[in-house]
Every structure is written in structure tokens, then in C-alpha cells.
Amino acid sequence: MTIVSYTDISLDGLDSSPVAPALAGLRANEARYFANKYESDYVTSTPAESPEVVAWIEEILRSERGIEFASPVLEVFVYNDDELFWPSLYFADGLAVNVLWTKAEGGKRAVGFKLSEGMAPPAELDAFKWVRQRSKLAGEIRGSYFVIKGEHPLPPAAA
Secondary structure (H helix, E strand, C coil): CEEECCCCCCCCCCCCCCCHHHHHHHHHHHHHHHHHHHCCCEEEECHHHCHHHHHHHHHHHHHHHCCCCCCCEEEEEEEECCCEEEEEEEECCCEEEEEEEECCCCCCEEEEEEECCCCCCCHHHCCCCCEEEEECCCEEEEEEEEECCCCCCCCHHHC
């Protein structure tokens, strides 16, 4: 497990990515958001340490939109409190995928995609429209999302 700093950008856990510096900046940007919004450390783990979270997100992508990524997952982040379950996956190609899942019945549930600076959208996401955001930590981030319509029982990590 690694605590991600948004003041000292580190490549730890991402060094096998061909876009490691850009992906590290994107991860640091997310760490800053969670520190400011939820006063939470941004602790990442390997996919082997959180296989149920990786499987849950992959199942949502497959069943909701038929999406399967070829790039391997390098890191997993999970934010979990009484109201939200909000995991993220960081892929070697520079893509970050998160699932915002409000635990209350009828709450917000969506999948978000963020592309590291300089990364072309993967073919699996060609149909999505992308918005741009500037970040001091990550440069230009492009993002998109879709609303989850189906039911997907939360993994044990959300308990």
C-alpha cells in the first residue's frame, strides 16, 4: 500500500507505464481532491491486493457498455465511508477509471474516465465525448463518464 502525496509527485507503482510521469500527475491530482473534499489520505494498492474491487469495476464496464481494456491495471484506490464507495483503477496506458457509487437507494452511480496528458483515448472509448480540464499537477486531463443503470452488488471491500 502506498500513500499518494499531491505535493511530492512519485512514480511509485506506476513506473512500468510508458506515460508514468503524466499518470503520476493525474493520480496526485486525485489525491489532492480527496484530501480537500473528504480529508482522506489517498492510499493505493496493487490489483493483487484488491482483486474483488478490480473484478467489480470490470464487471460493471462489461455489463453496462461491453468495455474490456487490454492495458493492465497497475494500481487500485478505494474510498469508502457510510455514504460512498468510490474506487479507482490506474491502467498502464495512462487511463484512470473510477466508479462513484452512492450507497443510498436511488443515489448517484456513474463510471468516470480520465486520460493522462498526451494519451489518446483507447479504441474502447471512441464513442465518448471528452471534456478538458487544466491541472497544475497533471497538465491537461480529459474526462468522460456514463451513468450506471443496472444493479451491481458491492464487493466485500465496500462493507
